[in-house]
Amino acid sequence: MPNEAQKTAPSGADRWLVERITAAWELLTGRPVSLYAASVLRIGYGLLYLIFLLREFPHRDEIWGPGSPWTPGLAHQLFEQTGWNSVLTLSGSRAYFELCYVLALVTSALFMLGWRTRVTSVLFAVVVTSFHARSIFMTDGGDNLVLLMSLYLVLTACGRRWSLDARRDRLKALRKGSTPEPPRSLFARQLREARTALVTAVHNCGMFVIAAQVCLLYGSAGLYKVQGPSWGSGTALHYALNLELFRPWPALSHFVDQYTLVIAIAGYMAVLLQVAFPFVLFSRLKYPVLTLLLGMHIGIAVLLGLPLFSGAMIIADAVFLPDRFYAFLPRLCRRLLRRTDSRRPAPGRAEGSGTVPAQGGPGDALGSEQPGSKHRVPQAP
Numbered sequence: 001m002p003n004e005a006q007k008t009a010p011s012g013a014d015r016w017l018v019e020r021i022t023a024a025w026e027l028l029t030g031r032p033v034s035l036y037a038a039s040v041l042r043i044g045y046g047l048l049y050l051i052f053l054l055r056e057f058p059h060r061d062e063i064w065g066p067g068s069p070w071t072p073g074l075a076h077q078l079f080e081q082t083g084w085n086s087v088l089t090l091s092g093s094r095a096y097f098e099l100c101y102v103l104a105l106v107t108s109a110l111f112m113l114g115w116r117t118r119v120t121s122v123l124f125a126v127v128v129t130s131f132h133a134r135s136i137f138m139t140d141g142g143d144n145l146v147l148l149m150s151l152y153l154v155l156t157a158c159g160r161r162w163s164l165d166a167r168r169d170r171l172k173a174l175r176k177g178s179t180p181e182p183p184r185s186l187f188a189r190q191l192r193e194a195r196t197a198l199v200t201a202v203h204n205c206g207m208f209v210i211a212a213q214v215c216l217l218y219g220s221a222g223l224y225k226v227q228g229p230s231w232g233s234g235t236a237l238h239y240a241l242n243l244e245l246f247r248p249w250p251a252l253s254h255f256v257d258q259y260t261l262v263i264a265i266a267g268y269m270a271v272l273l274q275v276a277f278p279f280v281l282f283s284r285l286k287y288p289v290l291t292l293l294l295g296m297h298i299g300i301a302v303l304l305g306l307p308l309f310s311g312a313m314i315i316a317d318a319v320f321l322p323d324r325f326y327a328f329l330p331r332l333c334r335r336l337l338r339r340t341d342s343r344r345p346a347p348g349r350a351e352g353s354g355t356v357p358a359q360g361g362p363g364d365a366l367g368s369e370q371p372g373s374k375h376r377v378p379q380a381p
Contacts, residue, residue, distance in 0.1 A: 027204075029197040034207050035160045036326035037319045039114070041210070042121075042158035044315030045149055046112025049128060052308060053105055064088055064134045065097045075134060084133035087126065104131065114163020121158065125150040142309030145316065148213060155206030157199060161326075207319065214316045215278040222274030231271055234264030240304060248305035256303060270296055281320060290317055 053060075061067040072089045079085055088100055104127045111117070111124040128150040132143055159165040184192075230236040238260070240246060241253045257263065273292055280286045294314060301310035 029201050029204075032157055032160070032200050032203045034319065034323060035157065036162070036323045037321060038153070038156045038158040038203070038207060039161040039163060040318045040326065041149065041153060041156075041315060042114060042117070043112055043162065044318065045146055045153070045312070046108050046124065048308070048311045048315065049124075049146060049150075050105065050108040050112060053101070053108065053131075057101075060101055061094075061097075063138060064101075064131060066092055066094055068135065070135055070137065078136070079133070082136075084129075084136070086130040086133040088130050088134045100130075103127075114159040114165050117157075117159025117163060117165050121154045125154050140306070140309060142306065142312045145217070145309070145312040149210065149312070149316065152206050152210050152213070155202050155209075157203045210316070210319050211281075214319065215281070217316075218274045218277040222271055222277070225271045226275065231267060234267050237263045237267045237270075246304040246306070249303075253303060266296075266299075286320060290320065293317060 056063060062069075066072075072092055075086065075089050079089075088097060090096070107120060107123045107127050111120045128147050132139060132147050225231040225236070228236065230239060238257060241257045241263075247253045269292070273289055273296070277289060277293070280289050294317070297310040297313050301307045
């Protein structure tokens with residue numbers, strides 16, 4: 001009969017399960033992932049919403065203000081059904097609305113710069129939610145994506161890189177130098193480690209939710225297109241280019257629409273890229289797929305006049321690029337700048353001056369004769 005040690009010893013399956021759970025826990029709480037990608041999302045969506053508010057500044061009253069056809073009373077009736085809310089409907093005063101608009105501009109700018117990101121990320125989510133809910137019938141897919149990303153970014157540590165917070169922490173660390181930290185109690189150390197693990201876990205979960213949201217968006221869009229007969233026949237883009245509502249430049253749309261074969265190939269490629277996107281994320285095929293998606297979104301912004309939607313999608317795609325790619329970008333820029341400076345001629349030196357012999361000397365000012373010259377230099381007065 002087996003002894004007690006053999007009975008209590010874990011089997012191979014139990015050991016494998018324990019190792020997998022330990023590895024998953026270490027991946028979740030060990031270190032924050034995609035810090036540069038989170039910063040790119042913060043900068044991108046903060047800048048995008050700031051540009052959006054500035055662009056709609058002349059029309060702010062008709063869209064969100066007291067002069068909007070969708071009055072605060074109608075908005076409140078809709079809020080009772082949908083559960084939405086907005087700080088813009090707390091008062092019908094024009095001065096209050098103008099103050100909210102200015103604060104929204106300031107919040108978007110501070111969130112983009114990464115100043116006190118923990119606080120400004122929450123304020124940015126409140127701003128986006130309030131403006132979205134105030135005039136919900138004037139929004140599109142780009143507004144919906146920006147709203148979701150603003151809520152997800154609250155969970156992430158999006159101010160750790162390329163931000164004013166990161167600069168302040170770096171300067172603080174330089175001022176401290178090698179000064180040893182005061183000894184902490186065991187409880188204080190444990191509390192700090194627990195806080196770090198919790199922040200890391202929440203950040204990693206937030207980045208996973210963002211990536212899953214983008215995959216779900218692409219996959220569902222591709223599957224819906226497959227079910228449509230116009231996408232199956234390759235004529236969907238032809239109809240889209242001839243819609244009056246989505247023709248910012250009719251001449252350009254008409255010119256592109258003449259190439260029927262290119263239009264059909266572009267339609268099939270759009271469906272293929274969107275359906276295949278979730279399946280190529282863990283291979284090197286994601287880089288050419290992301291490049292093609294970038295071109296697709298640029299085409300949507302130019303031909304269909306949807307810059308907010310295209311910008312939101314391009315920024316969302318940045319979450320799938322690794323941190324080593326973003327860490328390499330500053331080094332690449334510095335290398336290009338040094339190469340440009342080395343090719344630039346030195347200041348005060350004419351181009352091609354290296355082939356001209358040096359002129360002048362101590363005797364020139366006294367009217368001495370130059371070697372090999374038949375003419376005498378006139379004396380200085």
